[in-house]
Amino acid sequence: MSQTHEMKLEIDAKQPRLADAGSAADFISLMKPRVMSLVVFTALIGLIMAPVSLHPVVAVSAVILIAIGAGAAAALNMWYDADIDAVMTRTKTRPVPAGRIDREEALIFGLWLSGLSVLSMAVLINYTSAALLAFTIFFYAVIYTILLKRRTAQNIVIGGAAGAFPPVIGWVAATGSFSIEPLLFFLIIFIWTPPHFWALALVKNEDYSAANIPMLPVTRGVDATVRQIMLYTVLLAGTVMLPYILGFAGILYGVGASVASAIFVGLSILLIASSREQRDRIASMLFGYSIFYLFIVFALLPADRLMALST
Amino acid sequence: MVGEKDTQADPNGWTPDLLKQRRRRALVMALALAALVSMFFLVTIVRLGENVVNRAL
Numbered sequence: 525m526s527q528t529h530e531m532k533l534e535i536d537a538k539q540p541r542l543a544d545a546g547s548a549a550d551f552i553s554l555m556k557p558r559v560m561s562l563v564v565f566t567a568l569i570g571l572i573m574a575p576v577s578l579h580p581v582v583a584v585s586a587v588i589l590i591a592i593g594a595g596a597a598a599a600l601n602m603w604y605d606a607d608i609d610a611v612m613t614r615t616k617t618r619p620v621p622a623g624r625i626d627r628e629e630a631l632i633f634g635l636w637l638s639g640l641s642v643l644s645m646a647v648l649i650n651y652t653s654a655a656l657l658a659f660t661i662f663f664y665a666v667i668y669t670i671l672l673k674r675r676t677a678q679n680i681v682i683g684g685a686a687g688a689f690p691p692v693i694g695w696v697a698a699t700g701s702f703s704i705e706p707l708l709f710f711l712i713i714f715i716w717t718p719p720h721f722w723a724l725a726l727v728k729n730e731d732y733s734a735a736n737i738p739m740l741p742v743t744r745g746v747d748a749t750v751r752q753i754m755l756y757t758v759l760l761a762g763t764v765m766l767p768y769i770l771g772f773a774g775i776l777y778g779v780g781a782s783v784a785s786a787i788f789v790g791l792s793i794l795l796i797a798s799s800r801e802q803r804d805r806i807a808s809m810l811f812g813y814s815i816f817y818l819f820i821v822f823a824l825l826p827a828d829r830l831m832a833l834s835t
Numbered sequence: 836m837v838g839e840k841d842t843q844a845d846p847n848g849w850t851p852d853l854l855k856q857r858r859r860r861a862l863v864m865a866l867a868l869a870a871l872v873s874m875f876f877l878v879t880i881v882r883l884g885e886n887v888v889n890r891a892l
Binding site for chain 1: 863
């Protein structure tokens with residue numbers, strides 16, 4: 525080894541790594557707290573709607589562990605996607621591409637949280653929910669992030685399954701088994717995911733092109749994407765009615781979900797009819813509304829149950 | 836001032852700002868660990884409580 529190289533190694537060893545500059549807030553943002561809030565909410569609904577009531581302490585623990593699992597998957601996603609995150613304006617300020625946390629540290633953080641959440645779920649809640657949580661993390665980090673995201677325009681269609689699992693985990697945490705109801709929750713989020721992300725992809729089309737991610741607007745163009753959004757919102761409008769049709773939810777849910785879906789479909793029609801100048805604004809509106817829509821549909825389920833109990 | 840902070844850095848390159856950041860991070864980690872331990876304790880008590888009530892006499 526040359527003397528210069530030895531000297532450089534010595535200097536490097538004395539310098540704190542750039543990663544040491546990462547604050548607690550950076551580590552929290554590594555867990556994508558906004559995505560986590562939707563995960564927590566849908567998992568909570570899965571728990572509440574289950575026919576078995578858990579002790580509040582156990583229920584809160586289950587939701588916290590699901591949230592940690594979601595955070596772990598997000599950290600692993602940020603570890604793998606650091607290169608493309610650095611190219612996109614929406615993501616370049618994230619802790620890894622911005623250089624506040626290094627990739628290795630994000631990976632270790634993600635792996636630790638994965639192990640912690642899954643093992644704690646197994647010990648404190650039940651093995652089935654722990655296995656499901658482990659599979660969800662694996663699906664998001666490996667199937668979606670590593671295998672699908674950069675390869676196919678169907679990335680978000682298949683990958684959407686990862687985001688659809690939390691209410692199922694919530695249900696299984698309470699009951700220890702599967703049934704038709706959590707599968708309906710799964711289906712609703714699964715079909716909701718493509719129009720939600722494609723609306724975002726329309727607005728951030730240049731970003732995705734620059735990062736070479738084959739999102740639908742990049743590979744098939746804007747017109748094909750808005751048609752697909754329309755198709756999925758119509759399909760979603762039918763799917764959200766299944767809990768009502770199958771008698772799992774009552775009239776409050778049926779009416780509320782219908783109105784919410786009508787607005788969603790209306791916005792997608794508006795998107796198809798929009799001019800090139802208006803398209804970004806309407807796509808942005810559709811993206812925002814899709815979040816509100818999912819919140820409303822899932823909030824209506826316990827509200828409807830509460831109404832049925834009080835009458 | 837960046838220049839002043841650099842001059843206060845210790846031989847290992849830790850500036851006061853970085854040290855403060857690290858202390859804050861360690862504190863958050865300690866709190867998170869305490870919360871986790873409390874969660875394990877509480878769930879154990881709840882589960883134990885159920886089992887104590889339901890045990891065969």
